[in-house]
Amino acid sequence: MAQQLNGKRVAILATNGFEESELSSPRAALQSQGVEVHVITPDGNGIRAWAETDWGDTYEADKRLEDVHHAEYHGLVLPGGLFNPDTLRLNEKALGFVRAFFEAGKPVAAICHAPWILINAGVVEGRRMTSVPSVAQDLKNAGAHWSDEPVVVDSGLVTSRTPVDLDAFNGKLLEELAEGRHRHQHA
Template sequence: MSEKLKGKTVAILATDGFEESELTEPKAALEREGATVHVIAPDKDSIRAWAGTDWGPSYDVDRKLDQVDAGDYDALELPGGLFNPDTLRQNEQALAFTRRFFEQHKPVGAICHGPWVLINAGVAKGRRMTSYPSVEMDLRNAGAEWVDQEVVVDSGLVTSRKPDDLDAFCSKLVEEIAEGKHSRQHA
């Protein structure tokens, strides 16, 4: 186990229908580097994964959204899947929680359909990002510069396209969290 992220606490915001690997692999990578990771959900004690082509297992939630404050975390990770970000982007409490990370200049990672949450939180405009291909036009319409790359870093914001990109995504997310706050990160 490395100590790159020792003393750091990271929030993973998710709900039912998150792409399993996009929660479990970043969580494991962050914990290997010494971070404490909390899985946070709007209102449940456990959330069910989407595992590729069907429902997967349920995972315990560490904190409910109404019990947390972004100020208590060093970074945020938003897994994709289809159902998870579609539900979260309609939850004002989830959007406010996400915006706080940008206001506080903290690293944020979003993969696959996860950038939908960033669009609805109003933090995508002017950012260079990637996502699952079907989210491209949504990001462009929100004022982001969309590029087709396995991982894109824009001043503390780390985005990737799909589960195949998880190695690069996790590596860059660890780097950005280790670096800490980013002065250009904005709401």
């Protein structure tokens, strides 16, 4: 699979309060396959992780949201955590960036509470998805078909529940990225 992924570029959009493993694990999985990964933050500054029960490490940003365009990337990863998606779902630039990946048919992977961002971006109606259980009703109310599974894939949209599902999440993220654009991925 590494040959199929060599030369690809993926954006990880996050801000303070992301679940540490939900950024570090997908980033490592992507990089191990030759994918160039950029951590993108709203202001271009480093962001502080939430590590299960307390604040974790600070991660440097590679780019500022205002300075990037979806056309520079082959896919998008949205880590969860509680604070991170709650902040990003109110950021119009972040929502526009996310929406553009769907409009272009590019793979998007969201885990834990990150589907909140997708709800506010208006891209979940009719999609098969999973998430942390506390977001299930929000997804259903937004028109998604929620199921309690480690990973759900729907035409380039990869969703998972929690860090315990990261192996499945990362595997499907790599698979969808290798497949490229998805005709049925839509906003």
